[in-house]
Amino acid sequence: MSRLGFRCLLAGGLLVSICQADPGARQVAPEDARQSVPSPSVQGGRQATGAKSPWRNATPQQKAEIEALIDQLVLNQNIDPNDMDAQEKAWDTCIAAFDKLSTYQERAFPQLVQHLDDKRPSIPFRNHRLDFQVGKACYWNLYYQLQDRPDDYSRYGYYRKGRDGKDHPQPYWKGTPFDDAGGVKKWLAAHRGLSYPEMQVKCLQWLLKKEKEIGVPDAESYFRNILPLKIQILKRRQQAGEDVQAELKRLQKIKQEKRVDQIPRELLPGEQVDR
Incomplete structure (x- = not known):
């Protein structure tokens, strides 16, 4: 500042x-x-x-x-x-x-x-x-x-549009990955056996699941609210020792080229699925 x-x-x-x-x-x-x-x-x-x-x-x-x-x-x-x-x-x-x-x-x-x-x-x-x-x-x-969100994910504001065209609270405002466990202290105790990047993957997967439940109204929203999380998860899985390089490169290319044809159809509004 x-x-x-x-x-x-x-x-x-x-x-x-x-x-x-x-x-x-x-x-x-x-x-x-x-x-x-x-x-x-x-x-x-x-x-x-x-x-x-x-x-x-x-x-x-x-x-x-x-x-x-x-x-x-x-x-x-x-x-x-x-x-x-x-x-x-x-x-x-x-x-x-x-x-x-x-x-x-x-x-x-x-x-x-x-x-x-x-x-x-x-x-x-x-x-x-x-x-x-x-x-x-x-x-x-x-x-x-733990919820190591990428810089190109989301944008300022409490709400975003979903696949239904309505405003939805952005998941990180409405809850946390720790809620079901009863708080961050209990969540950490339950995941004590995971490495640092593995814990990050868990929290990012929670966020991605919530974003998918909301869906996207258009392609631009997918490239802003969902694909960056998928890429970040793969990066952390790679740091945890998994061989995900091929899938990571594939998603990065989709993002770079804005490949609309690669967006999962179930995330889009019905009228776009039928096109």
Whole structure:
């Protein structure tokens, strides 16, 4: 966010999340950083994400670093509200800590879960009206890592059109992959045996299923709301060690060439299926 934009938000009394629109514009590290580690202190345990294995555990040093980063999610409440530079710096500290936590991947999950009820003040990473707590920041860190949506998926807005031509809440606003399990803590416990990319696949598959249930009103909606998820799932399956290169290349070509003839007919309105 630009300095001017940040100051406008502060001046208006609306401290919205830097994440702003939910669909993929999240504050987590870039893909390269999320699939590797930035410094020797984050290294340790199983490094190859391609092989199936349980979670990688944090070393004592990493645990200390993770705890320090969670502490940095706390928003300084002693800043002069008229000091925009100090306010912006405080927000930047929270955002940097949030990003850095993502690079630890599943090594940070146990500590993030421990802080889910942490009531200390923070900045919102999604809901700019309710989520001003460290515990909420920890939740959204887990959420954005696990439901690793691609940048070209979806667009801003609560609703989108379905195959029936009606407005439907976009799935990521209406629910989460964790709901049926009773929350993220129980979901993680149930999937403890999966690797990091395998957990991402589970969450992306939940989202894809919901999008398919809504369907699409036209080809453009398919290329925006469904195909990017299919491609992302294949990328994560590939990182988990599966041989999906041929199918991945096929779908990427369909997306690049906007091959309307390759859209599954059952996702489109009836009048388009008959054409």
